[in-house]
Amino acid sequence: MKSETWFFVICTFFFVLVAPAYWFVTEDPTGTSALVMTALLTLLVSFYLGAHARKMEPRPEDRKDGEIADGAGELGFFPPYSWWPLWCGLTLALIVVGVVIGWWLVIIGSVLGTVALIGLVFEYYRGEHAH
Known part of the structure; x- marks a missing residue:
């Protein structure tokens, strides 16, 4: 989950930098508030994923010595077709x-x-x- 956490942290920094630049270029309050809320939402997801990454043991893709075969096995229940x-x-x-x-x-x-x-x-x- 650490890779996902870093992805959302980078997105948060991007939106934090873009929101004021958008305001100075366009002076559009609607778009600026949407960008600010998007930054806050990506920050929320970052904290959530970061908190879970600390509590659980690392997955194979989070470890430096992880192999593809380490992730083999049952992935879960996937429902069949349904009307x-x-x-x-x-x-x-x-x-x-x-x-x-x-x-x-x-x-x-x-x-x-x-x-x-x-x-x-x-x-x-x-x-x-x-x-």
Whole structure:
């Protein structure tokens, strides 16, 4: 995680240097505040990654003597294909369109969205991919 920490520290310094330069060149308060907030967000991520890098043992890519083979093994659980995100997205689109067309469509979209969200959350408890 140390390499990621340094990446965000460098980004933070970049945005800290660019924000005042942008202000002096353009005098645009919107862009300047966006750059300042971006600098603060990259600083936040830097502190978070740095704190975790101190607490955990170094990964193979963080060690000087690390080999590619040291990182071999199981990486984690990757879910198979699923249709539930499609239904969640379509019901969200139905809700958004319902705000424009009529509130009755928002209610229908909310009910269908609740069903789709329950299906998404509990898809690994039933059927072919149950644990």
